[in-house]
Amino acid sequence: xxxxxxxxxxxxxxxxxxxxxxxxxxxxxxxxxxxxxxxxxxxxxxxxxxxxxxxxxxxxxxxxxxxxxxxxxxxxxxxxxxxxxxxxxxxxxxxxxxxxxxxxxxxxxxxxxxxxxxxxxxxxxxxxxxxxxxxxxxxxxxxxx
Numbered sequence: 405x406x407x408x409x410x411x412x413x414x415x416x417x418x419x420x421x422x423x424x425x426x427x428x429x430x431x432x433x434x435x436x437x438x439x440x441x442x443x444x445x446x447x448x449x450x451x452x453x454x455x456x457x458x459x460x461x462x463x464x465x466x467x468x469x470x471x472x473x474x475x476x477x478x479x480x481x482x483x484x485x486x487x488x489x490x491x492x493x494x495x496x497x498x499x500x501x502x503x504x505x506x507x508x509x510x511x512x513x514x515x516x517x518x519x520x521x522x523x524x525x526x527x528x529x530x531x532x533x534x535x536x537x538x539x540x541x542x543x544x545x546x547x548x549x
Contacts, residue, residue, distance in 0.1 A: 409448040457520030466509035
């Protein structure tokens with residue numbers, strides 16, 4: 405299996421701060437015009453499988469690469485790679501990303517690349533990603549919001 409294409413979709417959503425509070429006395433005021441920015445990746449393979457990853461909440465201070473620039477960077481190092489050799493693909497990305505890239509953005513992109521590669525591996529082997537990472541540990545996880 406080889407990666408044959410990389411697609412990137414930029415998603416921007418308005419962010420609503422009316423319900424966020426740091427403490428009962430510090431309820432955030434609504435800040436109109438504030439947006440959350442995301443990149444959704446698709447790694448396409450010659451077998452027809454598609455791995456999906458997400459770079460979430462890209463802050464303006466990170467001076468992120470544009471979607472076309474990110475696509476060109478990733479396609480340049482991933483097309484032709486075997487997605488089951490995650491470490492090799494990840495290291496090729498790490499060497500290719502410009503050194504001046506904001507460190508937090510670099511980590512977000514690397515994590516989302518790993519997410520897409522794991523998604524492809526899970527689909528290839530017909531197994532959930534948690535099985536690829538050592539198996540289920542918890543039967544349930546408590547969540548509070």
